[in-house]
Amino acid sequence: MTKALTIIENDGKAAKGKDPNLSAEQLEKLYRTMVTTRVMDERALALQRQGRIGFYLMSTGQEASHLGSAFALQDSDWLFPAYRQPGILLLRGADLDDVVNEWFGNAGDLCKGRQMPVHYSMRSINFFSISSPIGTQISQATGAAMAAKIRKEDTVFMTFMGDGGTSSNDFHCGLNFAGVYKSPVVFVCENNQWAISVPVEQQTASETIAAKAQAYGMPGVRVDGNDILAVYRVCREAVERARQGEGPTLVETVTYRIGSHSSSDDASRYRDQAEWERWKERDPIQRFQRYLKHKKIWSEELEKDATESAKESINAAIKRAEERAEPSIDSMFDDVYMNTTPQLDEQRESLASLEGPAEEEQGAFPL
Amino acid sequence: MTKALTIIENDGKAAKGKDPNLSAEQLEKLYRTMVTTRVMDERALALQRQGRIGFYLMSTGQEASHLGSAFALQDSDWLFPAYRQPGILLLRGADLDDVVNEWFGNAGDLCKGRQMPVHYSMRSINFFSISSPIGTQISQATGAAMAAKIRKEDTVFMTFMGDGGTSSNDFHCGLNFAGVYKSPVVFVCENNQWAISVPVEQQTASETIAAKAQAYGMPGVRVDGNDILAVYRVCREAVERARQGEGPTLVETVTYRIGSHSSSDDASRYRDQAEWERWKERDPIQRFQRYLKHKKIWSEELEKDATESAKESINAAIKRAEERAEPSIDSMFDDVYMNTTPQLDEQRESLASLEGPAEEEQGAFPL
Amino acid sequence: MTATDTGKESGMKTMTLLEALNDAMHTEMANDDRVVVFGEDVGLKGGVFGTTQGLQEKFGTERCFDTPLSECGIIGTAVGMAVYGMRPIAEIQFLDFIYPAFDQIVSEAAKIRYRSGGEYTCPLVIRAPSGGGIRGGHYHSQSSEAYFCHTPGLKVVMPSTPSDAKGLLIASIRDEDPVMFLEPKKIYRDLKVKGEVPAGEHIVPLGKGRVVREGTDCTLVAWGAMVQVAEKAAEQAAERGRSIEIIDPRTLVPLDEPMILESVKKTGRAVIVCEAPRTGSYAGEIAAIIAEKAIEYLEGPVARVTGFDTPFPYTLENLYMPDARRVLRAIEHTFNW
Amino acid sequence: MTATDTGKESGMKTMTLLEALNDAMHTEMANDDRVVVFGEDVGLKGGVFGTTQGLQEKFGTERCFDTPLSECGIIGTAVGMAVYGMRPIAEIQFLDFIYPAFDQIVSEAAKIRYRSGGEYTCPLVIRAPSGGGIRGGHYHSQSSEAYFCHTPGLKVVMPSTPSDAKGLLIASIRDEDPVMFLEPKKIYRDLKVKGEVPAGEHIVPLGKGRVVREGTDCTLVAWGAMVQVAEKAAEQAAERGRSIEIIDPRTLVPLDEPMILESVKKTGRAVIVCEAPRTGSYAGEIAAIIAEKAIEYLEGPVARVTGFDTPFPYTLENLYMPDARRVLRAIEHTFNW
């Protein structure tokens, strides 16, 4: 089995000759974003537990994996995310209100309350609309990359998937097309060892996920997904290859889903506590902290400031979000097409003219 | 790139230590089946050209590839074929009437005139019903193999696909499931270099088709597909592995589609004559003939007898088939379900009570 | 959850719809070792809704197992198993996620018997939670039965009570053809729906509807979670002096046309209630049958109460789904139009 | 085949339906460099039917190219391109082979605008030859428009004349939303259908039907290759003294309901003709709309003439497909029932 690239060693030093030498400013930005992502996940899960939002899905333990990758891009590059990369929104400077309103599906939600929590869409930062069906973004990213190549632009595309996502139809055709057309796209598989209750060994008999790249004539790279510098370095190279016209890369970030699959799941029913503890020790934020300490960038004040300011701004956004109304009833009929249709108009009017209160009975979301 | 295994050398000798040492009887059977397959293809194409059947699809040039593979099976093993392995029907002793009636879609057709020519189904010889959609048989073969394993039977399953078929959704999930469950199945990809007008280099950027096996944790083997002994040997090993519980194998037979894609296609519009000639020289029947000559099995009489008796029996079957009626109108409503439904009964009666002749206008089949 | 091990038990048990489904699978797996259950997370986890709980424990990992994340693979392998002689029950985690397998369902499972002239068959059950009502938003709420109803070779079943759930699922498992078994997830654990279920072997034949409520003035046709809504509306209509008959077809294909037509001929009015988007929904098929075969009995328009022609929303789910208000208005419309 | 290079030409040319489609693509590729055409065998070979002939030669391999054999990949990448700002035209070789891409169509293309609150859009045309009539048997003959009609977010178009073919295809390419453009392959080269087509820019707006023939006694609704069949039946009915009106909706979604309803209100009778299997076909939707909105005008049952509820046969194709005999009988039925 290919060994995964690691850079940050136990003592916090970078492996010789491997440090990507990011500036102090960059490093601090990454660190703060990791912390904010973690804080956001914790706050959101708490909101869900309190019944204030309907659902949540955490990225805890995978902050290095998704932030290190996305950091290798330019702002003009496009992202086709799965649902477990919320940190990228923060990294790209999304307005927290836009993030939090989505959880509530309120009138301020950019998605107008149409999708479950965490299915963000943010055009302003080239972050494509997240879909629930596993894998569909993969071939779409390839298609967008084909388009950029046809137009002779130098935009690079990055798409994310889980280990489960590698079994999808779109993984196969998305990577195959990218190989054939040498499209400027980087496929990042966050191998967090689990697809809900199915371990990666039951997902595929392939020795690694990275090994699957060969089937599509592209390089496959395996990297320690809890080591943000290693992830960054590998993705940086992949992004450069893509931008130079050398085609796609499959990156496997070896990481772990520290939380349950989502707010509806209880992983203790199917997962081994010892395994969890082993991975817990490799926490990506603490790992990065050791490096920053060694670099004299980390301090208790920094940590405290990062954590506190994250909490504050998120709490403030939550407060504002909770005060907002639901989307208007009329809005339910918008955006099916650019223009409405006679049928939609008729249905909109029929609903509007209905008397009495709507019913309020619902089952529970299980997943 | 992995070199493909070859056994029959230019002078007709077997490469040292590689001869599978089939008996004279076995060798003659293979030879006669190759010849009959070729003759059948020629006769059927002529019928199509004369407008006596609606469509045909030849296997010329791929006789070694599909016969060598299937010969590695026991009769009790199951086949999930694509549409370019007609020789297997003959190898397994199918009744020629059953084959030829299918071309005509007449009342004697086992498929009752429901599918286009060459979409055989022959339960009596464990030959599964051929489907037009590319690739669907692949995951089905895996499923049947999973079933046999659950039942602790030692049946082995072999499924075929073209190079184009490797891009299908079912290739991906079929091989992935087989890898995960270690199912007793052999995947034979007849890489004939073309998917209609699309060359294999535009089908995938993978160096070989065999290389795709790694993505599923199974062995991938590349073999000279015009060398029937090499194909047999490689498949024999794969079948044995499967039967021993060691799991699936992907076999790539490197061969060439000598004819156009089908009776509707004209390959000269997109294919290089020189390429065609190169491959024409590697004709699998002549290649095998050289080996048989060397072994003192082949003679002009054998060839003549094989050819003539093939022609005779096929012509006789054609004659009988042309005399048969169309399937009954009523039969159109059978086999939708095991039992009919009130709706189907109503529709059957409504059609039966219709007066006047049916209309006879049709366009031409292009593919 | 207590399971029934053999077909020999008798008596009734009170169960939720979900428990009844679980019971049906326990019963049939014990009865017939060709029955296997697989899908994503159906093994140790027992399914994301818990429908397959206890099956792996009881019948082992060979007969109840998790699959890789590929609906195409789940159905493709299930088809192969069925063709080879097993009785697979394939679970699709949400009906919304069935489309990667659509080709295997409509091009393969549905057509194998026909295209092979009856040589090969595909006795397969595809189970999938369907419909809205759990705040699942865009992709965990859709009702796409119409796609399958328009596919000759498939049977399409949807229960609305625990007893029917068990009886129809057992009948589907024993059926010789592929069955789409759609489960109204909104009422999986609904205590108002909870009810008596015969223990052991219990079969509700496919193709037969159920008169949920008798009445004389207007016929409501509804299935799955909409039966509840229809009942509520019928009660409210009763307060206004309208006598409403409710038909639950239970099997959408093949449809129990006589039961529906007989009712409409009696009442002279029809309202069809269905969660799916209006255009092209199965409500239209039923309306068309009525307009074709009972037009002379009609005293008003054939009304449809359906989801809207939009994708499924999240926040406004309760407004999207047909409710008693809308059904009641449609009933009134068939009187005053 | 002569192509039109710019929108500036004028005058009429006589073309087959297939030539008109080719002309439309030539026109739009010249007009708008965001338009690209791809699919299996569409490049050098020019498509298995020849619809894309000359495009690669004219516009180069970057704008018209072959793909690997994956409908999922064709549509998945087309969606990505559309989202990114191109105007892809994706060809599916036969509508029967679209199902590997079904998820990308119904879960993605159809829903991207809605689910993203209008942030992202998917202006994509999926072209596919549809229907029977070429002796293509089981898997080269199906008419599955109903699946797409039941998918909010998609538009569904099917022309029946060369002029409409060109005008609707150009309108579809310019549309800001995904369009399923279904081509009646039976009449691709039908000389009876061949007709005048405006050169250069020519647009037939989506959502507007066409009165194919005016009449007063009964309305036939038909689309694609069935328009021919309806016309033949109408002529035969005329011999019997029946005056038949024929409506071709041209766009199935959004449907030109007013045109259909107005006609039925005038004639009092309706027969819907459609190739697809009866149950759940779009004929049912149209019948349901009539039963809902024009019941008081009806003087007879709303009849449907459709394919049967079986998979598509090979040898007996001519009996499977609706023909004038069957339409005529249905017309008579609306008078005498």
Ligand SMILES: Cc1ncc(C[n+]2csc(CCOP(=O)(O)OP(=O)(O)O)c2C)c(N)n1
């Ligand atoms: C096509 C499809 N099938 C099933 C699901 C239900 N589902 C949601 S997440 C998930 C597991 C995904 O695992 P993985 O790809 O490894 O991503 P992770 O959750 O670990 O980040 C499943 C099965 C889905 N969303 N889409």
Ligand SMILES: Cc1ncc(C[n+]2csc(CCOP(=O)(O)OP(=O)(O)O)c2C)c(N)n1
């Ligand atoms: C899903 C699907 N898409 C498209 C087609 C049309 N088609 C028929 S054969 C073929 C090419 C197949 O190529 P390959 O798999 O290499 O097999 P070969 O014909 O070379 O034996 C295509 C595109 C089809 N039958 N099914």
Ligand SMILES: [Mg+2]
């Ligand atoms: Mg995972």
Ligand SMILES: [Mg+2]
């Ligand atoms: Mg090929």
